[in-house]
Amino acid sequence: MLSDAKKKARGDRNAGQGAARLADHEPAALDLEESPQGLVLRLSGDWRHSGVASVQEEMARLAKSADANRITIDLGQASHLDTAGAWLVRRLKLRAEERGGTVTVDGPHTWVELIEALPDVTAASVRKSEPRKPLFNLVFEPLGKSMYELWDDLVAAAFILGSAVRGAQMKLNRGSGVSPASVVAQLDHMGVRAVPIIVLMSFLIGAIIAQQGAFQLRYFGAEVFVVDLVGILQLREIGVLLTAIMIAGRSGSAITAEIGSMKMREEVDALKVMGLNPIGVLVFPRLLALVIALPLLTIIANFAALFGAAVVSLAYSGITFDVFLGRLREAIDLSTIASGMIKAPFMALIIGIMAAVEGLKVGGSAESLGRRVTASVVKSIFVVILVDGLFAMFYAAIDF
Amino acid sequence: MSETEMTAEQAEGTRETILEVRDVTVAFGKNVVLDSLDLDVYRGEILGFVGGSGTGKSVLMRAILRLLRRQSGTIRILGHDYDTANEADRIKLDMRLGVLFQHGALFSALTVRENIQVPMREYLDLPQSLMDELTAVKIEMVGLDPSAGAKYPSELSGGMIKRAALARALALDPDIVFLDEPTSGLDPIGAAEFDELIAQLRDTLGLTVYMVTHDLDSLFSVCDRIAVLGQKKVLVSGTIAEMLEFDDPWVQSYFRGKRARTISGYPDGSGSNAEQYRTE
Structure with a gap:
């Protein structure tokens, strides 16, 4: 309102001093x-x-x-x-x-x-005049390019994984070059600050699964088995999968953007000429922090989801907390928990490596940064789900 | 009121004031950077703007371009106050300004040709073929190879980026161009060529140039007038000769230092306090 009034006053003032307006000249x-x-x-x-x-x-x-x-x-x-x-x-x-x-x-x-x-x-001198490509090239050139890119990605991922296994930058006169401060800082960013959203998401997921499960099992008079359903599903699959997807979106994108903008501003090159390995300095602390944080977040997610399921079971099916816990103790054992938790560090590695690979591919333009961040999140979510499927098949084969 | 001021100004200098800065104060919190600063830029001149690091040269330029808020004062460009102008006049004023940022600020997702065409597309109703031709003219005028038009900024060298950014600043043939350290990062030959280019464009297009620079070569070779910023004001403005006369330790050591003397060929200011300040 105020600004409208101001604008009006300004307009009036302008009308008064018409002579000072920028003159419009007769067009050519x-x-x-x-x-x-x-x-x-x-x-x-x-x-x-x-x-x-x-x-x-x-x-x-x-x-x-x-x-x-x-x-x-x-x-x-x-x-x-x-x-x-x-x-x-x-x-x-x-x-x-x-x-x-x-x-x-x-x-x-x-x-x-x-x-x-x-x-x-x-006019032609400012446009690049490229000869038109034949149809064959139009179809197969992008395909070939993407195949080569896939191979390059694999090599880059292996390189980063290898560098990470070798550890951080070795420093003179010091055994390990891991800088605890930067790992702790990353743990704070990726782990502690992700707790609220992970808890909220998992609570809702647990509640939703319990509600839908209860409705379906009610037909068979087996409502109490909703505890088995939620317990096994959450601990074996959903807990680690959804936490990994959330972290891929939250921290994977951040890693790509950080490393990418450092690449753009030649900070990565500055590290190289100082004799520091950029992967050791930039990627390793983030990778280590992810590998520590993701399993811990998965545990928190599991607790939150089971709590959500317990609340909903009480509300919809009248299953008290005592009954819920008793049933849960029978339904799950250590192998259920372990089969889920084993996957967490692998997921963390995938997210971290994908993010680093994409971050190091950023070129000179702001647009390429955006494209890389998108690619990093999409690829890591895809691979996380793929690996989860592979684990499921593996567990089935070894009867775990 | 300001109308009469203008005419008085013109009668006095017989030159048209294209940029008039009056009583401008800019402060960040309690830190006053510019304190009731006055500055005039006349049509068709190349004004070199110098000052020590951190004295607020960039702040003043950004305040003139309205990228920063000022606490008080008026800025009139081409005789028009942006603050009281209406929407249509503001756009017309924007079309008459060109800015070359220190690092070029070319849009990284667009080619050089598309960069130059951004203001044309935005403001003009011309067919693509004519815009392409005008772009080619601008690219040649700033001394770039025609093939540079299809390149992205990340594929250009530092000197080429400056030239491409100048071509974009000149896209609509502005009345006044602001250059922020145009020759920084160029080799002496490239910098001299750039200076020459600016002087040449001034002569052919009748440009007015406001140039923030530390390059003594530029100041001695192409600038008609020099303004020195210090103590939150314009300390002095005038020709090189007037700078050399001016009695201020910073100005003396700047224009009479060893580097300045070798360029200008002016006699050593023996007895001046330049020596004393330089060794400090």
């Missing part, structure tokens, strides 16, 4: 006169970028086809001229002279000088 105009001596063009109005729109079509036509032997261009009536207007005149002059005509330009000498100073260019 062109007057053609054919005489026995040749063609005479009289230019008038504002021949600047903002004014030439009205005459550019006519000037383009003249440049293409004016075939009089003598052309005289009179700038006397024009109020302004800048490169845009000068270029229109210059183009007409150049093209007409190529056809063997003579062109004279009359006007203030600064303008004539400007016109003469402009280079001879064509």
Whole structure:
């Protein structure tokens, strides 16, 4: 409201001082006169970028086809001229002279000088003229490129994994180069600060599974088995999977963006010339922090989901906490918990390595940073789900 | 009121004031950077703006370009106060300004050609072919190879980025261009070429140039007038000769230091306190 009132006052003030407004000039105009001596063009109005729109079509036509032997261009009536207007005149002059005509330009000498100073260019010279590719290339070139990229990704991932296994940068006179401070800082970012959202998400997921399970099992009079359902599903699969997906979105993207912007600003190169291994310094602490944080977050997620399931069971099916816990103790054993938890460090490694690989691929532009962050999140979520499926098949095969 | 001021100004200098800064104060919290600063820039001149690091050269430029809030004062560009102008006039004023940022600030996702065409597309109603031709003209004018038009900023060298950014600043043939350290990071030959280019463009296009620079070569070779920022104000403005006369330790050591003397060929200011300040 206030700003509206202000604007109105300002408008009124402007109306008062109309003379001080930025004057609108007459747009450019062109007057053609054919005489026995040749063609005479009289230019008038504002021949600047903002004014030439009205005459550019006519000037383009003249440049293409004016075939009089003598052309005289009179700038006397024009109020302004800048490169845009000068270029229109210059183009007409150049093209007409190529056809063997003579062109004279009359006007203030600064303008004539400007016109003469402009280079001879064509629109094509600023566009890359690439020969059209045959259909075969159009179809198979992207496919081949993506195959090579996939291979490069695998090599880069193996390289980063290898560097990480070797450990952080070895320092002179010191055994291990792991800097505890940076690992702890990363643990805070990726672990502690993720707790609220993980707890909330898992609580809701546990509650939803319990509710839907209870509704379906009610048909068989087996409502109490909802505890088995939630317990096994959450501990074996859902807990670690959803936590990993959340962390891929939350921390994987952050890792890619951090490393990528450091790459863009040559900070990664600065590390290299100091003799530091960028992977040891940048990637290793993050990878280590992820491998520690993800299992811990999974434990928290499991507790939250089971609590959510217990609350919903009480509300919808009247299963008390005592009954819930008793049933849970029978349904699950250590192997259920272990089979879920074993997966967590692998998921963490996948997320960290994917994020680092993409981060180190960032090029010079802001756009490439955005593309890499997207690719990092999409790829790591995809691979996390893929690996979860592989684990499920593996467990089934060994009857775990 | 300001109208009469303008005419008085013109009668006095017989030159059109294209940029008029009056009584401008900029402060960040309690830290006052510019304190009721006055500055005039006249049409068709190349003004070199110098000052020690951290004296607020960039702050002033950003305040003029309205990238920073000022606490008080008026800034009139082409005789118009941006604060009281309406929406349409503001756009027209924006079209008459060009800015070359220190690091180019080219849009990294666009090619050089597309960068130059951004203001054209935004403000003009011209066909693509004419815009391409005008872009090619600008690219040649700033001394770039025509093939640079199809390249992305990340594929250009530092000097080429400066030239491409200048071409973008000149896209609409502005009345005044602001150059922030245009020759920093260029080799002496490239810097000299750039200076020459700016002088040449001033002569052909009638540009007014506001140049923040530390390059003594530029100051001696192309600048018509120099303004020195110090103690939160414009300490002095005038020609090189006037700078050399001016009695201020910083100005003396700047323009009479060893580096300045070898460039200018001016006699050593023996007896001046330049020596004393340089060795400190």
